[in-house]
Amino acid sequence: MVSEKKYITIEDLEKHNKPDDLWISIQGKVYNVTQWSKVHPGGDVLLLNMAGQDVTDAFIAFHPANVWGRLDKFFNGYHIKDYNVSDVSKDYRKLASVLVKAGMFEKKGHTFTYFLCFATLLFIGCVYGVLTSDSIIVHMLSAAMLGLSWIQMAYLGHDSGHYQALATRRWNKVAGILIGNCVTGISIAWWKWTHNAHHIACNSLDYDPDLQHLPMLAVSDTLFQSITSKFYERKLTFDPVAKFFISYQHLTYYPVMCVARVNLYLQTLLLLCSKRKIADRGLNIFGTLVFWTWFPLLVSCLPNWTERVMFVLVSFCVCAVQHVQFTLNHFAGDTYVGPPKGTNWFEKQSEGTININCYPWMDWFYGGLQFQLEHHLFPRLPRRQLRSVSPLVKELCKKHNLPYRSLSFIEANVTTLKTLKTAAMQARGLLWEAVNTHG
Incomplete structure (x- = not known):
């Protein structure tokens, strides 16, 4: 006899966000990883930062296919009620599946x-x-x-x-x-x-x-x-x-x-x-x-x-x-x-990263990190595959109106210096204000 599924809401899941009570959900199933967080190979910080959330996209990014089978021992019997997936996440998961089926994570080369x-x-x-x-x-x-x-x-x-x-x-x-x-x-x-x-x-x-x-x-x-x-x-x-x-x-x-x-x-x-x-x-x-x-x-x-x-x-x-x-x-x-947030994984990676334009013969100089967004979305992907994946990621960003910033090395330096100078001028105003106030 098949037991009836038990459901909890996202709000219920969010209550389990402490080191001694740590739940996450992956594809709508809820897992109790309280004890596992203490021995997690990637460290406990990752699980603690996303405790009480759906972490499907992040899990896909960091784990190979053979890890999925190990989740069952953490399953606590609950499913997320009215589990929804955004269009961005759907496309991200499709792209990840395509790369896995193409064997790109295993094609490390020399x-x-x-x-x-x-x-x-x-x-x-x-x-x-x-x-x-x-x-x-x-x-x-x-x-x-x-x-x-x-x-x-x-x-x-x-x-x-x-x-x-x-x-x-x-x-x-x-x-x-x-x-x-x-x-x-x-x-x-x-x-x-x-x-x-x-x-x-x-x-x-x-x-x-x-x-x-x-x-x-x-x-x-x-x-x-x-x-x-x-x-x-x-x-x-x-x-x-x-x-x-x-x-x-x-x-x-x-x-x-x-x-x-x-x-x-x-x-x-x-x-x-x-x-x-x-x-x-x-x-x-x-x-x-x-x-x-x-x-x-x-x-x-x-x-x-x-x-x-x-x-x-x-x-x-x-x-x-x-x-x-x-x-x-x-x-x-x-x-x-x-x-x-586990529900805006792709968006935050896109918004927080800047790629560096370079010719293929200069890839050695940047170590693959010139494709920073691609690396953040697929951190397990061997660096030799990042250039071929780049057009697919760029297309996905365009489809969902998300930034895909790729600058030359000089442009990236100028942009970074402008960011630092803006903050410097704001801090300088506070510094002069403090000097004038306190002498």
């Missing part, structure tokens, strides 16, 4: 191997130049090669972190630790923690950590209200120090990007030393120690402290190109306040 060899050659060239030459010019060229190697390694780490580089989850994890922790010094655990949250809450001022850079940078005057970061669980204080720095951020933007790696190293250290539950903490710590062994040793091989400082600065400045690119993809996008 991209990872090619670029790993390229990055390794750059790294070897750097070491060779430092160890075998007495020329300061060669040493600075070696530093530049190290910066370029870090850029390519970061793209490979990004690919492995999204499980799109290699065939199995285990090998992607190994690649992430070797590339991220050992070679670049940036923990793959830290990257997953922040990056997955960024994908889910793209351009939410209080939920997306990639927009929370006070006191140095602010993309919206909403941040002047000292809002609370739901990610870091602390107030983003807009104090006099922040007012001062933000007032000149359009002038300090590029210099800040040149030393951005220092912040990433610090963030890695803070996370690995924190009490937060971290997957593979031991491996992440070991990999990070590997980096802080070989990198200081390499720098120490230079003949004097002047060259050593210059070497580090040059490598950081070259790598700044990548940090700039990361900000170009989102700083000038539309922002909002509040948690992400």
Whole structure:
């Protein structure tokens, strides 16, 4: 005898949005993932941010087909009453189905191997130049090669972190630790923690950590209200120090990007030393120690402290190109306040991202992230497939009157600087007002 279906409303579902009472729905079926959130491979932040909602589109974006069969053990017997799907979501799901049937998620090609060899050659060239030459010019060229190697390694780490580089989850994890922790010094655990949250809450001022850079940078005057970061669980204080720095951020933007790696190293250290539950903490710590062994040793091989400082600065400045690119993809996008909604997944990804135009022969330089919207909609899609998917995404945006912003590298820089300058002028007004008021 088939039991009668039990139904709850969306309003009932929304009540189950706490860490100790966490329900979600996928395609109208309700799942209790309270315990699963504690061991979720993508971290608990993703589930907590979308707790009490229908998360079908986000689930499709992040999970392969073989995961669907594992949902049954979380099913709590309820279905959503009057379950509705928007036209945008219907088309998004159709497109995702087409890509799956075409095998595009499995067609990884040899991209990872090619670029790993390229990055390794750059790294070897750097070491060779430092160890075998007495020329300061060669040493600075070696530093530049190290910066370029870090850029390519970061793209490979990004690919492995999204499980799109290699065939199995285990090998992607190994690649992430070797590339991220050992070679670049940036923990793959830290990257997953922040990056997955960024994908889910793209351009939410209080939920997306990639927009929370006070006191140095602010993309919206909403941040002047000292809002609370739901990610870091602390107030983003807009104090006099922040007012001062933000007032000149359009002038300090590029210099800040040149030393951005220092912040990433610090963030890695803070996370690995924190009490937060971290997957593979031991491996992440070991990999990070590997980096802080070989990198200081390499720098120490230079003949004097002047060259050593210059070497580090040059490598950081070259790598700044990548940090700039990361900000170009989102700083000038539309922002909002509040948690992400499962019912407007496509819309928020479209509104919060900016693509970078480039010729196919320049794809290596951008690591696939020039197709930022395509990547956000299908984060598991291998980067070699993004260009072929781009026309389909563009057509879907046009159909539903959604933005598909694709700018040249120069245009994206100009647009980002305008966004920063607008916020700077607003902050400057508040700064002068405070000075005149309090002397």
